[in-house]
Amino acid sequence: MPRKKVTIVGAGMTGGAMAQRLIERDICDVVLQDDPQFAGTMHHGKALDESQAAPWEGFSTRIMATDGWEETADSDVVVVTAGAPRKPGMSREELLNGNAEIVRSKVAAAAKVSPNAVIIVFSNPMDAMCHVAMQASGFPRERVIGQGGALDSARYRYFIAAELGVSVNDVHGYVIGGHTDTTMVPVVSQTRVGGVPLTDLLPPEKVQAIVARAMRGGAEIGELYKTGSAYFAPSAATIAMVEAILLDQRRLIPCSVYHQGEYGIRDVFSGTVCQLGEGGIQRTFELPLTDEERAKVIAAAEATKELLKLLN
Numbered sequence: 317m318p319r320k321k322v323t324i325v326g327a328g329m330t331g332g333a334m335a336q337r338l339i340e341r342d343i344c345d346v347v348l349q350d351d352p353q354f355a356g357t358m359h360h361g362k363a364l365d366e367s368q369a370a371p372w373e374g375f376s377t378r379i380m381a382t383d384g385w386e387e388t389a390d391s392d393v394v395v396v397t398a399g400a401p402r403k404p405g406m407s408r409e410e411l412l413n414g415n416a417e418i419v420r421s422k423v424a425a426a427a428k429v430s431p432n433a434v435i436i437v438f439s440n441p442m443d444a445m446c447h448v449a450m451q452a453s454g455f456p457r458e459r460v461i462g463q464g465g466a467l468d469s470a471r472y473r474y475f476i477a478a479e480l481g482v483s484v485n486d487v488h489g490y491v492i493g494g495h496t497d498t499t500m501v502p503v504v505s506q507t508r509v510g511g512v513p514l515t516d517l518l519p520p521e522k523v524q525a526i527v528a529r530a531m532r533g534g535a536e537i538g539e540l541y542k543t544g545s546a547y548f549a550p551s552a553a554t555i556a557m558v559e560a561i562l563l564d565q566r567r568l569i570p571c572s573v574y575h576q577g578e579y580g581i582r583d584v585f586s587g588t589v590c591q592l593g594e595g596g597i598q599r600t601f602e603l604p605l606t607d608e609e610r611a612k613v614i615a616a617a618e619a620t621k622e623l624l625k626l627l628n
């Protein structure tokens with residue numbers, strides 16, 4: 317049986333970290349695609365360096381780099397990270413048109429040689445870039461998936477676990493809505509710690525502080541790094557999605573999906589809980605929201621629609 321293949325487009329901070337996490341799982345071959353005009357020979361260096369980790373990490377799958385597309389052909393999953401990260405003080409939305417051009421051409425090229433792939437869109441502003449990717453690929457909604465909620469939920473769960481001094485494994489909560497500083501919706505009403513509602517464990521002001529910090533989670537890291545944005549947690553979140561698809565794990569992970577009636581929203585990418593497995597999105601789930609949460613989820617989708625009006 318041929319090995320599964322995953323292409324990571326863009327071998328920068330996030331693409332490189334994803335490649336490392338993925339190849340060390342030993343579940344697929346990995347191709348790092350980048351453009352010498354922007355990456356120089358960095359992607360070749362990363363692939364070679366990581367290959368030489370195999371004797372100690374014990375993986376037998378392969379990683380290679382390419383400037384073109386031939387080697388990416390027949391990928392099962394294509395992750396698109398190419399594009400500029402924001403600088404401190406910027407919003408993700410400000411990256412819209414610069415990154416749209418990059419995502420459009422990368423996705424068109426990738427889809428041509430991997431017509432059955434699942435595309436995971438990662439470049440920011442992610443929800444808007446999902447529209448660009450869907451249009452450039454012509455793929456159905458099951459196979460164009462945005463990574464945002466997996467990361468945002470991880471941050472939210474981490475902050476709760478740290479506040480309560482419990483294992484993050486026992487904190488269950490989801491962040492849905494948009495992947496921007498203002499449109500994320502941490503679903504407090506459905507957050508449980510060991511089965512206990514979060515609101516029974518922390519006073520409202522503490523919960524609100526956690527929500528606010530989770531929503532600015534990416535900005536906080538960017539302000540600390542100064543030269544770019546987060547990559548350790550983003551790569552972990554993305555590779556969990558890749559693994560769920562490759563191994564048909566049917567995991568429930570919040571992702572950006574082209575809404576077709578979820579929460580009454582249509583024809584726009586936004587975050588909701590999705591079942592991920594073979595073929596991409598197998599099912600979507602609607603959380604039972606409070607009226608306030610529902611209004612925020614609807615506003616997030618509207619904000620993405622407004623942002624799309626600014627797309628060149």
Ligand SMILES: NC(=O)C1=CN([C@@H]2O[C@H](COP(=O)(O)OP(=O)(O)OC[C@H]3O[C@@H](n4cnc5c(N)ncnc54)[C@H](O)[C@@H]3O)[C@@H](O)[C@H]2O)C=CC1
Nearest residue numbers: 326327328329330354355398399400401438439440463550
């Ligand atoms: N969805 C999410 O949760 C997250 C998204 N991001 C986004 O991912 C993207 C990549 O971030 P990093 O890897 O940290 O950036 P980076 O600057 O380290 O890497 C960017 C990559 O894009 C390529 N690139 C840049 N300009 C290009 C162009 N004009 N044409 C073709 N390729 C070009 C570079 O060669 C490089 O491989 C950013 O848009 C960032 O905002 C970052 C973290 C989390």
Ligand SMILES: O=C([O-])CC(=O)C(=O)O
Nearest residue numbers: 402408440534535545546
């Ligand atoms: O904050 C950023 O610009 C990068 C990102 O999307 C994140 O880390 O959540």
